[in-house]
Amino acid sequence: MNYTADEVLRVAKRHRNAKRGYLLVNPLQGKHIPAAPSRALAMMKALGEKVAASCPSARLVIGFAETATAIGAVVAKSLADACLYVQTTREELPSGVRTIEFLEEHSHAPEQRLAVDALEAQLAETDTVVFVDDEISTGRTLSNIIAQMKEKLPALREKKLVAASILNRLTAADRERLLACGVECVALVELAPGDYETRAAAFQTRGAADCREPSRRYPYRTLALGRHATPRTGVAIGDYMLLWQGAGLILAERIAWAKHESILVLGTEECMMPGLMVGKVLETKGWENVFFHATTRSPIGISDEEGYPIEAGWQVQSFYDAARATYIYNLRPYHHAVIVSDTAHEAHEAVESIARALRESGCTDIVCLMSRDE
Template sequence: MKKYTERELLRIAKRFHNTKRTYLLVDPLQGKHIPVNPSDAMDMLHSLGELVKKSYGESRLVIGFAETATAVGMAVSEVIGDDCVYIHTTREDIPSEAYWIEFKEEHSHATDQKLAASNLKKWLSKTDTIVFVDDEISTGKTIINFINQLRIYYPEISEKKLVAASIINRVSKENNEKMLSLGIESIYILKMDETDLTEYVKKYSICEAQEYEDNADQTACDEFVCDTGLLDPRLGVNTGDYRNNCQLFARKLHSFIDLDKTMGKVLVLGTEECMYPAIILGKMLQEEFNADVYTHSTTRSPIGICQDADYPIKQGYKIKSYYDSERSTYIYNIDKYDLVIIVTDSKLVNPGETNSLIEVLKREGNNRIVLYRG
């Protein structure tokens, strides 16, 4: 199992207009804000899974945190075992789900989080260990808030082993002792000091991501809906079923577009919480066609743009969300590709939400764009 360094896993950016925490930890291997080789992303995510499996392989329930850790959580769950249940928190409205556990992510730009709970009691009864997965844990407040809410409705979790798994752990000794007192153990790839980076990011002079300009003449693209719909981990999935579902979804792209070894440089772009299917598709294109593939996804996070050499986010656009046309979302560090495949599980069909992303991709020289819905 590969060991990772701070240099490999961490870049520091400045949040745009967030006074609660002015800095943002950006992981260049995670496949979220920065384009990355999908195999490199999956290798890193699976490394966390291997650590968790070694110490907590008996777990049969893994809970990931939206938005950035949805793929991290799934990768951990699939290493533990196909019979694991995987579910991640969400900020989306899902009318079919009537029962939610709500909690706060205090430092975030969007503080409200929730977990679909209709089947939670059943899943809790089948595991003695619950693994909570985030990309980074700095103070432990979010996971403590969440577990405190869970205890109100499910007092039986006091009898469970609770595990906070993350790529980066910056929890201080004092906060770690607090977590342990609440029965929460920690496991991670990289341990760092809990340093307040507020002063560090003051040196960066940032601007807001550029607002897209609606240009109807520039927004055409091919759009396909796969007859194998993507399962929804927001509602909970069997890990083996979801992995197989995403792999079948990836393979069925063949029936819509010509894929060959001359496809050139390819971007597979996820949308917000829908990250794992994009990484799976990107990895398949690499392995089957030896293509030069990159993956990342759109995000709710407003990150400042800066041209300093050591700054990770040098370009970005503010666009309409694929899940709510009244909500803004962002895409960063767009490059020029021979083919862009947008992967989404959004059921919203509104020209505004597709047009804004396609317009900014075309503005950066991307002329062959495919929208692939699952």
């Protein structure tokens, strides 16, 4: 399926970010705007099919946190169930895990790390390494990480490198710089040059409402799933998808919600693919109004002006760091909400923080589907 910029691109204003004043928001991606899981997965699969056509023997995919974690997983699945999928992360990894650290310079949370142990082993099994992001704007972050990876993983120097993205807006000079690093590009939508700073600056925006300290306790139910492998250190993508499909089936067996009632499946920060899989199972089982999106570390301006994509927002406590604020945007009333998280921490206060935002938006029935990283 072909996609156009009109379908996958909205421009928002970052809130108090001096590095870059705008954010490109994709209404089909299920990050900042609720989307039907099937529609989000179809868009990601369309990119995966383009990658598979370009490099069918690739067996190593790296997805960039936090917005492209699910896209990278779907691209990997499009290549092969045995494809190794590793995502970058802004979270702490277990002691003893070797990492490469790099900066995503324009981001609100620029520090990222990539676990290298599984990558090192898989390099012998692939002729191509695919890097996946939602948007490639200049290619500087990618050039940065590839240079560091080649130092720590010399075998990478002999591999074909592919940068895959939903949106690509590289200039000719940017493309030449990536080609000098040995990187080819595959994109779902090629964007013409645009002045997004000016477009974003035209909107008058406000910050998100603060829900980090709930005024009272909000009831919710928890379904614990035990400890599972994580793409932060590397997973065989077929096994990972089956794991979360199974979680969706467990949930579907335990709920008695009417098929017409609306359901929000809400991921937490980098944990996007699990929620998409759970939401897709619910759709397959006959629920007619299922939506997915996720919390994010990105502060985005909120506006009621016509054409602006972020209409409401709440600041909530992170599931991964009690001292950190995260954000949830464009909530609306749902009959039920399912929070899907892979945090390693007890997150009662974070759940109550999100529960307050959900209740203020008109949702009173909240279920938490919790996994723990191995």
